[in-house]
Amino acid sequence: MLDLKLVRAQSDLVRDSLIRRGEKTDILDALLEADARRRAILVEVEELKRRRNEASAQIARMKKSGEDATDIIAEMKSVGDAIRDLDDELSVVDGRIREALLAIPNIPHPSVPLGRDESDNIEVRRWKEPTQFAFEPKPHWDIGTELGIFDFERAAKITGARFVIYRGAGSNLARALINFMLDLHTRQHGYTEVFPPYLVNRDSMVGTGQLPKFAEDMFKCEGLEYYLIPTAEVPVTNMYRGEIIEAALLPIKHCAYTACFRAEAGASGRDTRGLIRQHQFDKVELVKFVHPDTSYDELESLVNNAERVLQVLDLPYRVTMMCTGDVGFSAAKKYDIEVWMPSYGRYVEISSCSNFESYQARRADIKFRPAGGGKAELVHTLNGSGLAVGRTIAALLENCQRPDGSVVIPEALRSYMGGLEVIERP
RNA sequence: GGAGAGAUGGCUGAGUGGUCAAAAGCGCUCGCCUCGAAAGCGAGUGGGCGGGUGACUGCCCCGUGAGUUCGAAUCUCACUCUCUCCGCCA
Structure with missing residues (x-):
């Protein structure tokens, strides 16, 4: 606030x-x-x-x-x-x-372009050009179902629409991506891994800004004031709720793998096929607690850290800056990373990286003690996906597919998959 | 799930209706001492909101929320969390 x-x-x-x-x-x-x-x-x-x-x-x-x-x-x-x-x-x-x-939402940073909606967002940069195919590329849901690595029908039976079962190499691929992303961020980008609860209390949801305004997007436990997390941002940011951090410890950088749960109210009919919009999905999240003077530099490096995942996986993407009409409720500035998705014929959001400045810190009461003592001040918080696993799988299948329906595994993932180079039809 | 104990400042811990923001110790800061350090000695050391140029000053905060009272850290009720024992359990 x-x-x-x-x-x-x-x-x-x-x-x-x-x-x-x-x-x-x-x-x-x-x-x-x-x-x-x-x-x-x-x-x-x-x-x-x-x-x-x-x-x-x-x-x-x-x-x-x-x-x-x-x-x-x-x-x-x-x-x-x-x-x-x-x-x-x-x-x-x-x-x-x-x-x-x-x-009342956060005040957009002066560098954020004025705009009404997503069509007014600005492309900041592009990495590689969209994948070209000498054949008609298939959507990932067809590729995955034919390879036997997705089972949407049985997921619908055991739970409902917008759920998936990963199977065999698909399940291994999800696990490989999670480990690959966590290893990259912890070993090369200096993040400390945490593995937090998936259920949080109401204060935590208010602290990061999901409540009270966005209650209909969340899953709430029956008879309990506990909520399924929509993103690891919620538990990880709230780790320090009500605390005063020594300035010398800043910046604190955490990465976390969690499942995420979203009711997707108001999204019925959108992206109903495939992995793009599920009620449950996996994500590796990056969260930073920083000194106010550095938060915009930290935002740039956060975006770079997330981009690095796609670069190593060799997937084409672009980075966009959200306009005033599309910047998140709690965010002062937000970049999206969008991966090229052949079935959509356009770029699709795979990461959202935001600087909240002191907006979340004030709600969650997260402060730091300046060097040399003095009055505690609010930290700045940031976070971004690094990355959404389901959408990464979708992008990977679609961009790495071959005419016979098989999919080439990016080299960086092979050691996580027992050396497997190609997922082929059974 | 059952039984019990507890929650006070950076920490330990006193305080059971009235000058209590709260003893004492530890820690920390400053000063004295010292070539320097330790020890010792002395002084100072919580937060939030507001007023004042300033010296200074008003209100609130003893897990959270209600209540009793002229007055609550202290009494009552509810809740949350922590610890111990038992049961159950991945």
Whole structure:
């Protein structure tokens, strides 16, 4: 969330941010009104509390010396009632303020281009050109099903639509990719691996910004305030919730493999075939906690780290910068990495890398102690996929397919697959 | 799942209705001492919100949330987490 002081002092900036994002601004007006009321109550109630504290000390003294304090106690009774009434109103107003703050998205960085939706995103760079085929390339769902490495039908039977069973070499491929990605990031990019819970509590979901606004996209446990994680970003970022980190420890860089669960509400009918949009998928996530001065450099290196996966796998991709209308709710700036997907005839998002600045850190209360001591300040948090495993498998099958339906395994993965070079039809 | 114990500042740990943001110790910072260091001695050491140019100052915070009271770290209730024992279990 944004700093209430900033919202108060520079409400025009926040209003402009909402407009550039294509959002309504009535929430801001409600916030400013509640804030004004809160400050008025505060002045009044603090004065009453000061009087009560003074009287309390006086009563204590009188009782100690055996004097009669009946009068002053009676007087304080009404003061107590007045305090209670004001405190009650204050908590209502505080609730409104918090609700509004949680619903206001981050302010886009000045470098983020103005735009309405994804069509206004900007291509930043491209690596290799789209794969050319001397034959008609097949979509990955056909390739994988014919190779016997995907089983969508049985997955639908045991669970439902938008689930898959990987089988044989397919299952090995998923495992190989996860290990390959984790090894790359831990051994070459300096990330420390963590393996967190897949279920998190409500505070964690609020901390990273999934709740309260995006509740319908999440799976929630029946009868429990636990949620299935939509991304490892949630548990990993919340590892440090409510903590103050020594400045010398920054930047903290974690990578994590987890399964991810998304209800995909509002996406019915989109990408219904194949691995692109599943309710459960696997992902290796990169998460950083950094000093505010360095967060934009750290964003660039985070994107590079994620790109490296595709480079080593030799898959064509491009990097795009999200415009104001498409940048994530909690993000100040976001790059997508899009892999070439022959069945779509276009690039498809395979990674999303964001700098949240202090937006998540304020929600989750993650601070650092500056070198040499002093007041704790909010860290900046960043994260990005490095990468989504299902979409990587899809891209790999489609880009590495051969006319006979077999698929060549990229060299970097072969040691993870017992030396297998080609997945062939049974 | 059952039984019990506990949650206080960076840490250990006192505090069971009233000048308690809270003893003491450790740690840390500064000073004295020293060639330097250790030891010793002295002083200082939590956070949030607000007011004041400033010295300074008001409110809140003792796991979380309600309640009792003129007044709650202290009493009541609910919840969360931790630890010990038993049971169960991958």
